[in-house]
Amino acid sequence: MPLPLKLHAASPISLQTQIFEQVRSMILEGRLRPGEALPSTRTLSEQFGIARNTTALAYDRLAAEGYIETRRSVGTFISMQIPEGVLYTATHRPASPARSTKRSAVKSSDPPARSQALVNPNRKRLVADFWVGRPDPDSFPRKIWAQLIHRRLLGSGSALTEYRDPSGLLELREAIAERVRPTRNIVTSADEIIIVGGCQDGLNLVSRMMLAAGSTAVVETPCYQGAAFLFENFGAKIVPVPVDERGLICGRLPDVRNAIAYVTPSHQYPLGVTLSLERRLELLAWAAETDSYILEDDYDSDFRFHGAPLAALKGLDLMGRVIYLGTFSKSLGAGLRLGYVIFPTELLERARHMKTLMNNGQPWLEQATLADFMESGGYERHVRRIRKLYYSRRNALLAALDKHFGGGEIIGAEAGMHLAWRLPHDLPPASEIEKLAIEAGVGVYTLATGAAVNFETSADSDRYLVLGFSSLTEREISKGIARLAEVLSVKASGQRRAAQALAR
Ligand SMILES: Cc1ncc(COP(=O)(O)O)c(C=O)c1O
Structure with missing residues (x-):
């Protein structure tokens, strides 16, 4: 079935984006149903007389966001993962502003307010501080x-x-x-x-x-x-x-x-x-x-x-x-x-x-x-430039973690200025590593420190370290992770010696 898209070559919005947005709307409005087949990228490009690459990129984007799925040698289909019950057709209702209630004045006996941490209080002593979300200071x-x-x-x-x-x-x-x-x-x-x-x-x-x-x-x-x-x-x-x-x-x-x-x-x-x-x-x-x-x-x-x-x-x-x-x-x-x-x-x-x-x-x-x-256009150029820089820094961090630890699982590294590292089994809990690292001049964070708060603490949630990479040079990143590895292996060999002494 040909797709009823309205594409405008003269629009400032790219053809790829127009296809993406229109197909997405058709899915969300229930005009295309989960499991329904889509025309191939070749058929679609022939239908509109546009480059195959344009339709392929639009489909890639729809697939990356979970709207469609491609089955090899079979075709492309609307994702079965989209629950029909939550599509707009099923839930469309007008919005009304939230109700508000009265609030009493603060009493002197009230506990003091908490506020978010903005910097590591120890940062002056640190060789490498993997604090999250700081832009590169030289790139402004x-x-x-x-x-x-x-x-x-x-x-x-x-x-x-x-x-x-x-x-x-x-x-x-x-x-x-x-x-x-x-x-x-x-x-x-x-x-x-x-x-x-x-x-x-x-x-x-x-x-x-x-x-x-x-x-x-x-x-x-x-x-x-x-x-x-x-x-x-x-x-x-x-x-x-x-x-x-x-x-x-x-x-x-x-x-x-x-x-x-x-x-x-x-x-x-x-x-x-x-x-x-x-x-x-x-x-x-x-x-x-x-x-x-x-x-x-x-x-x-x-x-x-x-x-x-x-x-x-x-x-x-x-x-x-x-x-x-x-x-x-x-x-x-x-x-x-x-x-x-x-x-x-x-x-x-x-x-x-x-x-x-x-x-x-x-x-x-x-x-x-x-x-x-x-x-x-300066802002867009600036963003492109620092994205590249952060990409190199992220890669340096991944390489250093791989070189010194070669284990665990990396989460959230496709985007942003930080990633989370699920620790390999042989390493101590994250909160312990954070303390050892600070002593050695390296700032690393857990799901409950830095600027984060964890309301449901469990043994599992203490298995993640959070590492920001955007404000550190590649050299600082390698040095910081090498120092972290050193501290942890010193601790491990100390534990081994203690265990051997006990066994004797
Ligand atoms: C998740 C998140 N939201 C908001 C902010 C604060 O941003 P702003 O400086 O715009 O207040 C931060 C800062 O680190 C952040 O990590």
Whole structure:
């Protein structure tokens, strides 16, 4: 059967993306059913008179995201893994904003708030610190940034002396809306975007809009401290839901109403796994059924090392259930304090008022400079360059782990700025290694340290080390892992000697 696609060669959106998006919509809307056959890439390219490579790449992307599957010498079919019950046709319901309840004032007897760790407190003594999520300090585009900021400053007129739209600079919001379509599969416009001071500020904005003492905040476990501790601070009831190799276990989502669920679907923090398509759909269906909202933190999605970037969960959300958080802390630097939130339409007015109440908007000069950097194409070139750099550093880390340990399992290395290493059986638990490593000047982290928090500790969860690689040179990475191996073999030989002495 020919596919009823409408392809436009003159569109700025590539033919590959058009095919991907249209086939995906047909699947999600139930117009193509699980198990149904698709035309071959050759037939499709002949139908539209386009290159075979274009259709093949679109199919590759659909397969990578779990929409279709190819059976050798048989053909290509819509994936049987997509549960029909959670497709939009089955669950389409209008959204309504979450209810909020009253919150009492803080008493002096209340326990102090917890906040996320931003750096390793021992870092001055470290030879190599595998702290997670730090950009390479030498890669910030200083020269071009200086030129752009200087030009904007001289032409600023009243921009630095007057209040501006608290939602953020229109040019920057437009540049973001344009970028998230091809890179994250999110169709949005400047109106739906609010510029914030990084993800953390976005989380605060959403928490102020949605949380009150006693509301439910679902988090992944393990989870990013900055989110979990913030929700805790709002008096929310934290419901941790465990993560396995396919991401959040949606079967364990609570039976509640008006909750928020904070997730990191592209590269789970800190485990690094990707949320499967089946579970993405389940999570969206849960949000619709329970009148809840999903907070998607897409903190490091710019760094996917092979193939097209995976689409964001927000790109699948036809029911207005996903609030998307993006940040420039990883692609440029955390010191800029710039990020953005993309809201579903029904939350926009509330979000704009809350942003005004919180801080009247972000600094104009940095927003204007970033908008110019994005519009000039400089940002995209910068991201491509550092992606390559991080790829080499990731490879150096994989090579060093293989050389010195040659065992265990690597998780989440296809993307991002860190990976998780499931330890080989002959190594001690991760928490013990972390302590030994620090003594030797190497910073490594577990699922419950660094900036992570683990709500369900078990012997198994102490078998993972979390290693960031983006801010270390290849030399530092090799030295750090060699030092770690040295420490662990010293410990192992000490244990052997003790065991031999006991046996005598
Ligand atoms: C998962 C995750 N989300 C958000 C952030 C914070 O980002 P921002 O600097 O934009 O507040 C981090 C920082 O490491 C992170 O790891």
